[in-house]
Amino acid sequence: MITAGVDVGAKTVKAVILKDNKIVASNIAPSDGFERKKAAEQLWDKVLEQAKLSPSDINSVIATGTGKFDVSFANNNVVEPVADVQAALWLFPSARTVIDIGAEQIRVVKFDQTGKVSNYTLNQQCGAGLGAFAESMARALGVTLDEMSRLARRSQKEISINAECGNYASLDVVTLIHNNTAKADIARAILDAIATKINATVNLTNIEKPIALIGGVARNAGIVKALKRRMGDNFLIPKDPELAGALGAALIGASETS
Amino acid sequence: MTVEYWRWPEAGGVSTGVDGSKAAIITAGVDIGAISSKAAIICDGELVAYSIMRTDADSKASAQKAMDEALRAAGLQIGDIRYIVSTGYGRANASFASKTATEIACHARGAQYMYGPTVRTVLDMGGQDTKAIKCDQYGKVVAFIMNDKCASGTGRGIETFADMVCVPIQDIGAISLEVDEEPEPVSSTCITYANSMALQLMRRAPKNKVLAAYCFSIAWRDYILLQRLAHQSGDGSVEKDLAITGGLAKNTGIVSRIERELGFKALPAEKGDPQIAGAVGAAILAAEMVTSAKSQ
Numbered sequence: 001m002i003t004a005g006v007d008v009g010a011k012t013v014k015a016v017i018l019k020d021n022k023i024v025a026s027n028i029a030p031s032d033g034f035e036r037k038k039a040a041e042q043l044w045d046k047v048l049e050q051a052k053l054s055p056s057d058i059n060s061v062i063a064t065g066t067g068k069f070d071v072s073f074a075n076n077n078v079v080e081p082v083a084d085v086q087a088a089l090w091l092f093p094s095a096r097t098v099i100d101i102g103a104e105q106i107r108v109v110k111f112d113q114t115g116k117v118s119n120y121t122l123n124q125q126c127g128a129g130l131g132a133f134a135e136s137m138a139r140a141l142g143v144t145l146d147e148m149s150r151l152a153r154r155s156q157k158e159i160s161i162n163a164e165c166g167n168y169a170s171l172d173v174v175t176l177i178h179n180n181t182a183k184a185d186i187a188r189a190i191l192d193a194i195a196t197k198i199n200a201t202v203n204l205t206n207i208e209k210p211i212a213l214i215g216g217v218a219r220n221a222g223i224v225k226a227l228k229r230r231m232g233d234n235f236l237i238p239k240d241p242e243l244a245g246a247l248g249a250a251l252i253g254a255s256e257t258s
Numbered sequence: 259m260t261v262e263y264w265r266w267p268e269a270g271g272v273s274t275g276v277d278g279s280k281a282a283i284i285t286a287g288v289d290i291g292a293i294s295s296k297a298a299i300i301c302d303g304e305l306v307a308y309s310i311m312r313t314d315a316d317s318k319a320s321a322q323k324a325m326d327e328a329l330r331a332a333g334l335q336i337g338d339i340r341y342i343v344s345t346g347y348g349r350a351n352a353s354f355a356s357k358t359a360t361e362i363a364c365h366a367r368g369a370q371y372m373y374g375p376t377v378r379t380v381l382d383m384g385g386q387d388t389k390a391i392k393c394d395q396y397g398k399v400v401a402f403i404m405n406d407k408c409a410s411g412t413g414r415g416i417e418t419f420a421d422m423v424c425v426p427i428q429d430i431g432a433i434s435l436e437v438d439e440e441p442e443p444v445s446s447t448c449i450t451y452a453n454s455m456a457l458q459l460m461r462r463a464p465k466n467k468v469l470a471a472y473c474f475s476i477a478w479r480d481y482i483l484l485q486r487l488a489h490q491s492g493d494g495s496v497e498k499d500l501a502i503t504g505g506l507a508k509n510t511g512i513v514s515r516i517e518r519e520l521g522f523k524a525l526p527a528e529k530g531d532p533q534i535a536g537a538v539g540a541a542i543l544a545a546e547m548v549t550s551a552k553s554q
Contacts, residue, residue: 010422010457030260033424034465066457103422104457128454129418136418139264140293142314166450167411174292174386178348183315 002053003060003257005083005249006040006074008067011103011131012216013039014246015047017058018254025051026243037070044073060253064245066104076256081120083248085111088212090251091244092236096208099198100245101217103131106198108205121205126165127197131217133166137190140173141183148187149222155188163196187222195226202231212236214244264417266427266505269310269531271331278306278332283548286328286339287540288321288355289364290348293385293413294505295320297328298368298530298537299339300545305371307332308534317351324537325354341548343540347386359543361536362391362402365503368539370397372532373501373525379487381480381516381524382535383506385413388480390487392497397539401491405483408448412476413505415449419456419472425465434469434511441467443474452476469511476506477515484520500524507532 001021007014008031017025025047032039044061048054055073063071064083071077080100084107088098093113100107106127110119123130138148159181161172169190176186194217211234217223218241228235238244278284278301289296291313298308309327313320321344329336336354344352345364361382369380370393380391387410392401420427444459445451452475459468488496502513502524508531517523530538 030424033263033422034460034468035424066461069461104454126450128450132418132422132453135421136414139417140315140414142312142316167408167415167448170411170414171292171386174347177313177315178290178317178351180317180351186315 001254001257002058003062003250003253004058005246005251005253006044006061006063006071007083007245007249008036008040008063008065008070009102009245010066012242013043014243015043016243016246016250017047017051017053018247018250021254023247026240026246028242031067036067037072040067040071041073059257062249062253064249078249078252080245081107081109081117083245083252084214085109085115085117085248086251087214087244087248089115090247091238092210092212095210095212095236098212098214099202101130101198101213101215103216104129106130106201108202108207110205110207119206121201123201127201129166130194130197134190134194134217134220134223137170137173140170140177141186145220148190149220151184151187152191152222154184156182157185158192159185159189161189161193163193163200169193191222191226194223195230198227199230210234210236214238214241216242263424263426264421268312269308271307271309271327273307273331274305274530276301276304276306278302278304279334283545284334284339285541285544285548286325286342287364287537287542287544288325288342288344288352289361289534289536289540290317290321290344290346290351291385291536292347294533295324295348296534296537297324298534298541299328299332299334300538300541303545305529305538308530308537310531310533313348317348318353321348321352325352341544343544343547345536345540357547359540362389362399364536364539364543365389366391366393366399366539367397367542368535368537369501369503371538371542372527372529372535374499374528376499377501377525378497379484379500381484381500381502383412383480383502383504383512385505386411388412388483390483392487392491401487403483403487403490409479409483412449415453416506419453422453422457423460423465423468425469428508430469431473431509431511433466434473435514436466437470440474441471443478444471446475446479473509473511474515477512477519480512481516481519496520498522503532503535505533
């Protein structure tokens, strides 16, 4: 049984090929904006080659993500929370809540051991674009996201900036910069604000531990550290958190086909 | 090497071709903004050189860089400048400046110089905030409103938008105008909402329509700001002539939509780049400091 999942997100496209319940190939590429249909197709060719398979070998391709309808070669699609839950359970059978933090959305989903969703919060509008906000603030500091994360480690001082609204937070950062605040302290303040926002979203949901943390933003060590400071240490984070959506979609494909 | 769609080209040091080296009064203005730092050098009333650089985490260095680039383009040294005025968020960090001035005052003066003496309304579309300014025939500020709360971060937000839609930021305006029929605008309340709605719109609309809807929402918000200024300070009609300044003034998609809603065109910048109006105004104020000191 070979299935695949393709997750077309706001910034990146991810693909995972699952053979007999094992990941045999996976990859990630930029979504490329309006060219995301082509980006998905090119990524698909790449993972097939990685796995040394041809399209006819695949029993089912399931798409997910904001661009799920742009996956021309998909057999079906699933909504993101469903894919998130499937992945979380597969990765961590004890998990009962999954937090997916992407470029544009935060999703918090509570589920039982069968994967049935009991509670779900989606942060749009004021919480939208957390990943994008992190990148925007890195640009404001003139560094990459990874550099910002490393900078924050050197912070000597905790500074509070607005965590309600990205625009207000951005203005706070501008003020800090022009007040000649140490770059490391600004970096830390940004990560703390992001963690506070995530925590606030989680608090809107009636969650149950253990919590799995997935999505591209979960790869940022600085944000994860800031999140642990607020919410305690018990997060289950996979090796490749950004691939979880595609993995979940591939798992759905496997369960549908069998 | 990934393309950085959000990165608008820095102007570096730009010479206007005027030789200011033998001028009697040489002054400069620096505008250290949220996203860009600008410098302008004026010699005996002529704009000689300017620069537009990205502001980064080091405010002092950003100010210095902008000044150095303008000096290089003008073929001058810092010692040749008689008086320097600084403005913008980072005005205190231009250590080489003798005085600071508010952005409002500088944009009004700068706009009159660059766009023409008939300017009575200035719309400054900046990186972090938007300002609508009413001025008199001398370029003195009569009234202003700042849109910094929910309308903050427009310049910052459009960088994020460019990054998301993978369209070079300097092309967004032109592509947005390639529509036969104007779509509904996305949310005008907040640039974060607008970005989020634009992402959803990508599912069912092509590039030109999504960009059009996005630019329309920004233009609409700024049109409302101008109306509010007009109501607060006058009879409710936006006083001509209008000058649009700031980095976003270079987005033809936004500007033409503002003009459409107003029913008249804004003046084009006769001298310099729309983004340097604050720095130019500061340089003009600096020249006035010199002249008034002399006459005492």
